[in-house]
Amino acid sequence: MNETEIPDIVIRRLPLYARELGLLAGEGREFISSQELGQRLGVTPAQIRKDLSYFGRFGKRGRGYEVVGLRERLRSILGLNGRVKEMVLVGVGQLGRAVLGYGGFRRGGFEVVRVFDSDPKQIGSMIDNHRVDDVASLPKYLERTRVSMGIVAVPAEAAPSVIDLLVAGGVRAILSYAPIATSVPRGVHLRRIDPVMELESMAYYLEEPFDGYVEDHQSDMTSR
Amino acid sequence: MNETEIPDIVIRRLPLYARELGLLAGEGREFISSQELGQRLGVTPAQIRKDLSYFGRFGKRGRGYEVVGLRERLRSILGLNGRVKEMVLVGVGQLGRAVLGYGGFRRGGFEVVRVFDSDPKQIGSMIDNHRVDDVASLPKYLERTRVSMGIVAVPAEAAPSVIDLLVAGGVRAILSYAPIATSVPRGVHLRRIDPVMELESMAYYLEEPFDGYVEDHQSDMTSR
Numbered sequence: 001m002n003e004t005e006i007p008d009i010v011i012r013r014l015p016l017y018a019r020e021l022g023l024l025a026g027e028g029r030e031f032i033s034s035q036e037l038g039q040r041l042g043v044t045p046a047q048i049r050k051d052l053s054y055f056g057r058f059g060k061r062g063r064g065y066e067v068v069g070l071r072e073r074l075r076s077i078l079g080l081n082g083r084v085k086e087m088v089l090v091g092v093g094q095l096g097r098a099v100l101g102y103g104g105f106r107r108g109g110f111e112v113v114r115v116f117d118s119d120p121k122q123i124g125s126m127i128d129n130h131r132v133d134d135v136a137s138l139p140k141y142l143e144r145t146r147v148s149m150g151i152v153a154v155p156a157e158a159a160p161s162v163i164d165l166l167v168a169g170g171v172r173a174i175l176s177y178a179p180i181a182t183s184v185p186r187g188v189h190l191r192r193i194d195p196v197m198e199l200e201s202m203a204y205y206l207e208e209p210f211d212g213y214v215e216d217h218q219s220d221m222t223s224r
Numbered sequence: 225m226n227e228t229e230i231p232d233i234v235i236r237r238l239p240l241y242a243r244e245l246g247l248l249a250g251e252g253r254e255f256i257s258s259q260e261l262g263q264r265l266g267v268t269p270a271q272i273r274k275d276l277s278y279f280g281r282f283g284k285r286g287r288g289y290e291v292v293g294l295r296e297r298l299r300s301i302l303g304l305n306g307r308v309k310e311m312v313l314v315g316v317g318q319l320g321r322a323v324l325g326y327g328g329f330r331r332g333g334f335e336v337v338r339v340f341d342s343d344p345k346q347i348g349s350m351i352d353n354h355r356v357d358d359v360a361s362l363p364k365y366l367e368r369t370r371v372s373m374g375i376v377a378v379p380a381e382a383a384p385s386v387i388d389l390l391v392a393g394g395v396r397a398i399l400s401y402a403p404i405a406t407s408v409p410r411g412v413h414l415r416r417i418d419p420v421m422e423l424e425s426m427a428y429y430l431e432e433p434f435d436g437y438v439e440d441h442q443s444d445m446t447s448r
Contacts, residue, residue, distance in 0.1 A: 008425075011428050012425045014424075014425065014428070015421045015424035016405055016421065018424075019403070019404075039407070040405070040407075041405045042405060042406070042407035077428065078424055078427050078431075079430060079431035080424060085423070085427060085430075087423075094322065094325060094326075095322070095326075098322040099419075101318060102318075102319075105419070105423070108420040108423065110420065149426070173426035173430055175419055175422055175426075179243070180243075181240055181244065181264070182266070183263070183265075184266075191422040191425075193419055195328070195329070195399055195417055196239075196328050196329060196331075196332040197239045197243070198417070199309070199332065199397070199399060200238075200302055201238065201239050201302070201415075202397035202399075202413045202415060203302050203303045203304055203309060203397065204238070204301065204303060205235075205396065205397065206303055206309075206373070206396060
């Protein structure tokens with residue numbers, strides 16, 4: 001069970017399944033069929049069954065998936081059942097501050113443990129109980145702590161060098177808010193958060209003639 | 225040239241190509257090969273050539289793509305060469321305020337023209353020169369203006385009903401910050417911004433043994 005065997009697109013759907021199962025568990029549901037799960041998520045039942053088949057046999061004939069058990073299993077596969085995942089944050093402009101203030105990371109089991117910036121006016125200041133350190137001290141910090149996740153919230157022009165620093169320091173999972181594409185070595189994973197690019201790609205569809213809705217459902221998942 | 229012919233995954237890469245060509249134009253470059261463009265973006269040259277082939281013949285033998293011309297063509301295909309795209313924003317909590325304050329939308333040609341919330345304490349207040357309207361007035365507003373893009377920045381539990389309101393009002397492109405999956409009718413496009421889910425899917429790879437980097441390069445694009 002490694003990266004070369006399981007498509008990344010499958011890995012990317014697991015958190016969505018796990019989250020929906022969590023909601024179902026909260027509703028007191030014990031079992032759910034791939035049909036109903038698919039309907040809730042906008043993916044086909046066949047897709048769900050195929051995705052899960054990479055990891056074993058789930059589901060009981062006639063009853064479907066056991067909600068709590070499957071969720072736990074998926075979170076375990078993702079490595080999310082252990083302790084909090086520590087992250088460094090680089091960049092404390094408006095965006096970086098929003099990242100620090102966002103409770104969703106903490107609730108999801110991810111915590112910013114150290115904050116860096118290159119602006120002399122920011123370095124040494126306190127934001128949400130984090131002291132802002134000089135980005136020049138990032139390599140030594142990573143060498144000492146081996147934190148393996150990082151969030152990049154710096155301007156586009158600064159992002160490549162910051163990403164290089166993170167990679168050199170052993171960070172293997174990077175979430176970047178910078179509106180640029182960057183290559184990273186194999187073994188390092190980079191996901192970009194780029195709302196403008198999402199809007200740009202949707203603008204294409206607004207150009208088309210629109211003849212009203214049809215019955216079928218789709219969601220953003222099916223196209224990823 | 226319509227939605228059923230061209231894969232969404234291809235459409236989603238066009239903004240990235242256009243943006244990189246814009247950077248190249250800023251550097252004064254006149255031509256670029258698919259090899260070099262691919263290297264800068266972390267996609268294969270073959271992928272770029274195949275993606276572009278959906279839209280016509282580009283590039284000159286031995287010289288590559290004409291930077292400014294191809295960028296303009298891609299932006300035109302995406303419908304981005306016209307006037308500013310108007311959007312409604314629903315939700316003015318911390319996240320909605322960050323959206324309103326983010327200059328990248330405006331720079332990208334997208335503008336929030338109206339702001340809605342359901343909180344009586346917010347309704348009527350001014351945020352960044354926008355008066356916050358009652359979400360109950362959203363349907364009438366959409367009927368009158370036919371704005372076709374929307375941003376959802378409400379809590380997860382409120383998101384489905386807000387998305388339903390937008391869809392019913394004719395909004396066909398929705399950017400959602402709510403951490404939930406929702407089905408939308410065919411003909412409506414929904415993209416989610418979900419940083420925690422991105423982190424969750426990357427956590428999977430941190431569980432693997434790591435034998436050091438290899439020479440090949442990859443980027444988040446290749447796996448979308």
